[in-house]
Amino acid sequence: MVLTAFDVLLIAAAVMVMLAGISGKVALPWPSGGNGARGGDWAGLVKYLVGHEPILKRRFAGICHLFIFWGWAVFLIVAVLAQFNFTLPSPVALLLAALLELLGILMLAGTLYFLARRFAARNGNTAPEGTVPAMAIMLVILVTGFLAQGARLSIMEPGFNWVAPAGSLLTCAVPGSPLFMQIMIRIHFFAVLLFIALLPFTAMRHVVFASANVLYRKKNSGELAPVSLDAGTYGAGTVLDLSWKQMLDAEACVSCGRCEENCPAFLSGKSLSPRTVMRGVFKQMATAGTGVGNHNGGLAPVLEDAVTADEIWACTTCMACVRHCPVFAEPMCEIIEMRRHRVMNQGLLPTEARSALRDLKLYGDTQGKGAVHRKDWAFNRDVPVMTGAASGVEVLLWVGCSGAFHPRNQETARAMAKILNAAGVKFAILGSRERCCGDPARRLGDEALFIDLAQENIRWLNQFGVEKIVTLCPHCLHTLKNEYPAMGGQYEVVHATEYVMDLLGQGRISLKYPVAKSIAIQDPCYLGRYNGIYEPLRGLCGAVPGMQLKELARNRESSFCCGGGGGRMWLHEGEGTGINKMRAEEALNTGIDIVGTACPYCLTMMEDGIKSIEADHQPKVADIIDIVADCIRLEVSVNDPSEGEE
Amino acid sequence: MKIIVCVKQIRHTFARSSMDPGENFVGPEDTIHRVNPYDEAALGLAIRARKLFGSAQIVLLTLGPVIAEEDLRRCLAIGADDLYQISVNGEEGELDPWSKAAYLARASRELDGELILCGKESLDGRNGLVGAFMAHRLGLPFVSGISDLVNIEGEGSVKVKRNALRGTREIIECSLPAVFSVDLGSSAPEYPAYRQLRKAGSIPVHGLRFEKDIAPPKTIAVRTIAPRPRPKCVPPPDSGLPAFDRVEQLLMGSRVEKKGAVLRGSPESQVEGIMSFLEEHGFLDSKGKEASERQ
Numbered sequence: 017m018v019l020t021a022f023d024v025l026l027i028a029a030a031v032m033v034m035l036a037g038i039s040g041k042v043a044l045p046w047p048s049g050g051n052g053a054r055g056g057d058w059a060g061l062v063k064y065l066v067g068h069e070p071i072l073k074r075r076f077a078g079i080c081h082l083f084i085f086w087g088w089a090v091f092l093i094v095a096v097l098a099q100f101n102f103t104l105p106s107p108v109a110l111l112l113a114a115l116l117e118l119l120g121i122l123m124l125a126g127t128l129y130f131l132a133r134r135f136a137a138r139n140g141n142t143a144p145e146g147t148v149p150a151m152a153i154m155l156v157i158l159v160t161g162f163l164a165q166g167a168r169l170s171i172m173e174p175g176f177n178w179v180a181p182a183g184s185l186l187t188c189a190v191p192g193s194p195l196f197m198q199i200m201i202r203i204h205f206f207a208v209l210l211f212i213a214l215l216p217f218t219a220m221r222h223v224v225f226a227s228a229n230v231l232y233r234k235k236n237s238g239e240l241a242p243v244s245l246d247a248g249t250y251g252a253g254t255v256l257d258l259s260w261k262q263m264l265d266a267e268a269c270v271s272c273g274r275c276e277e278n279c280p281a282f283l284s285g286k287s288l289s290p291r292t293v294m295r296g297v298f299k300q301m302a303t304a305g306t307g308v309g310n311h312n313g314g315l316a317p318v319l320e321d322a323v324t325a326d327e328i329w330a331c332t333t334c335m336a337c338v339r340h341c342p343v344f345a346e347p348m349c350e351i352i353e354m355r356r357h358r359v360m361n362q363g364l365l366p367t368e369a370r371s372a373l374r375d376l377k378l379y380g381d382t383q384g385k386g387a388v389h390r391k392d393w394a395f396n397r398d399v400p401v402m403t404g405a406a407s408g409v410e411v412l413l414w415v416g417c418s419g420a421f422h423p424r425n426q427e428t429a430r431a432m433a434k435i436l437n438a439a440g441v442k443f444a445i446l447g448s449r450e451r452c453c454g455d456p457a458r459r460l461g462d463e464a465l466f467i468d469l470a471q472e473n474i475r476w477l478n479q480f481g482v483e484k485i486v487t488l489c490p491h492c493l494h495t496l497k498n499e500y501p502a503m504g505g506q507y508e509v510v511h512a513t514e515y516v517m518d519l520l521g522q523g524r525i526s527l528k529y530p531v532a533k534s535i536a537i538q539d540p541c542y543l544g545r546y547n548g549i550y551e552p553l554r555g556l557c558g559a560v561p562g563m564q565l566k567e568l569a570r571n572r573e574s575s576f577c578c579g580g581g582g583g584r585m586w587l588h589e590g591e592g593t594g595i596n597k598m599r600a601e602e603a604l605n606t607g608i609d610i611v612g613t614a615c616p617y618c619l620t621m622m623e624d625g626i627k628s629i630e631a632d633h634q635p636k637v638a639d640i641i642d643i644v645a646d647c648i649r650l651e652v653s654v655n656d657p658s659e660g661e662e
Numbered sequence: 663m664k665i666i667v668c669v670k671q672i673r674h675t676f677a678r679s680s681m682d683p684g685e686n687f688v689g690p691e692d693t694i695h696r697v698n699p700y701d702e703a704a705l706g707l708a709i710r711a712r713k714l715f716g717s718a719q720i721v722l723l724t725l726g727p728v729i730a731e732e733d734l735r736r737c738l739a740i741g742a743d744d745l746y747q748i749s750v751n752g753e754e755g756e757l758d759p760w761s762k763a764a765y766l767a768r769a770s771r772e773l774d775g776e777l778i779l780c781g782k783e784s785l786d787g788r789n790g791l792v793g794a795f796m797a798h799r800l801g802l803p804f805v806s807g808i809s810d811l812v813n814i815e816g817e818g819s820v821k822v823k824r825n826a827l828r829g830t831r832e833i834i835e836c837s838l839p840a841v842f843s844v845d846l847g848s849s850a851p852e853y854p855a856y857r858q859l860r861k862a863g864s865i866p867v868h869g870l871r872f873e874k875d876i877a878p879p880k881t882i883a884v885r886t887i888a889p890r891p892r893p894k895c896v897p898p899p900d901s902g903l904p905a906f907d908r909v910e911q912l913l914m915g916s917r918v919e920k921k922g923a924v925l926r927g928s929p930e931s932q933v934e935g936i937m938s939f940l941e942e943h944g945f946l947d948s949k950g951k952e953a954s955e956r957q
Contacts (some may be wrong), residue, residue: 248860369850374853463856464856
């Protein structure tokens, strides 16, 4: 089809409407960098669009999306190129024709699937708004395209043509009249224009905003925005307090529901759903008439109208929503912003967590035992305390509040000391100079307290010149490794499982005594999803003689939270079923002897969960470090005090 | 309406002698300066009272030098409006409850407080006397250890709840002005918003300077009897050691170094070693074993 001047005008008009729609949603100039996002990652965007990898995690819908995306891309390119006057050599032209035909069929199939799915799951709230009109227009485009093709073929070359099977079949049904063909082409053309013009006003806005969100995605997903204590107001009380990246998240969200399917709070019957959080933010942005990055919008309603306190406090910050989001939106970070608003502006921390944070402030740990007692677990054991510069110390053992005070986790701390001594590692602990890493305070929204604790820790770590730290708790690991560098604490931080795996690999320890049990790993969120550490846990279990490694149904990136993260350890779980109970049932159904984990919270939560279920064969819960320490071959003499209790 | 909350700043020693005998003393890092938790509960109740009354001014009153400023500011952030600090010319060191009550009562009269709240007792002294003495000095009614403010009864009268023994609770009607001492758990602990903490940082501390009260205290603690050490079962120390080591062993919880040897070599020789050890020490009867083998 050759375009007339009038057609060009129409195209220009459609594109103008689209651009106007988009620019209404974006405050220009587009901010670059800052706010935890990096400048555009164009290579990443191209790779994402070509490969569709995150979208393909949901198999069938992902493939349909891939067809439609590629269909649009190829057809648009061909339509533009067709305006230039050139002829292709016959075989190439035939091949291209066949390709276009094939793509058309695939697109049609994809569109029909999406439409059918939309109508099947039509219960108001869960379906994203504005998908059905867009899909209907797309269907019109495709059907008229095929009809026009059929008409063209029946006029020009009747009979079956192998490069255009669908078009050829249609010649039987379609009249070979030029008028019919022209009408179809016109409808096709107008539908395309309508689709383009309506793009920003339907769910198809994701074409622009999701791409932008992929382009500006955070380098460290799940990273929380820093807080300036001099700001006077903290967190997000209204949508206007969100950063432009967080607003972009809300615009990019297509409400596909993958976050919901993996959210432990939602699955256990709490009122929280990451999807409704994003929808709430999106709707309030529309109410406030604000666009992405526009912080001077009109009066915005308070976010609590859209996201209630119960929803905010139900989040376990397990990061499943962030990891499973195909467009890299981060509902979890928005929830933390809302927590900050409640705690730092209004003092509305849930009552049961107040004393925990009070103790954290007064004594430097959530249990209120006091820093002086931090090395009590190591009494009578060969655990040196760091007193001067860290010269000659290979690694600093960061015990953490749980390892130092919780009786069950103290065993893990002792086990780790035993392993380190057996390997002949020169290590030390900070002893009474250690404070809580600040994770509970930060996840519960008290950023000021987090900064206090972090600065105190960094002061001592820097004073001792610590270079390498091994942590027992994944929460400490994440905080020290990923959150302290921004505050001036640069260290090489590894988790105990990684470190012990290295020791095993170097042959500094060997595992001798067999454990003839089957084990499955409960992947701690802060180890797995946050830091991508999955293999050392499995490697250690595999290295224990006689141990049989199984997998829980949900594992690795899809692992189900124990329910203890994000400060939930100190909150009551009133609504719905217990998250730990759900996970315990899953472990029970797997038919294993041991649930292996590497996180003090997981240990406590899973133990509680399993105890609450009545079953004949209850699996034991153990820290993998405990298991390794029990079957380690000791080459040292009996006089070693670390062996005193053996 | 003016509510006065008396807050005591205490030096709280939370580390009760470390497990390590080498550090068996109270170090400077074992203590923190904080506001008496019972007084914090009183402040919580004052905030509730303010809500009941509609409007009220909450004034914090503390005696002696400011040692726990951070915690006092936290109280201001939670909801108190003003902070008064009493210093007394010529008084040094820890005062007795009678004198404390005298100064606090004088300040309360000067500040014209209608409802005077204080903690039931303090975490360090645990006398629980100051409230009662204050009421006596001011000539006001006194209810001890209240746990809740139920409601306001018309003009100048309130109903309070008090925990009596063994789960019994009393509702007491009391005319205002009055002095109440407050028990823990009377209200959920308040959490200060960081924004309020910042604001509280700039609230000035009003000083009240009194001359020393010459009247001698009516009650004096004349003698303190230290608690008896709780006996702990420890195995007897190794009598072969010199006295110094034996004392150290007792202090260390009688940790006795284990004597023994590690058996090395093949599993068979190790088993043999264990068997011969058991026979040697009479745990196994070698003759009996042979007899059973013959059968």
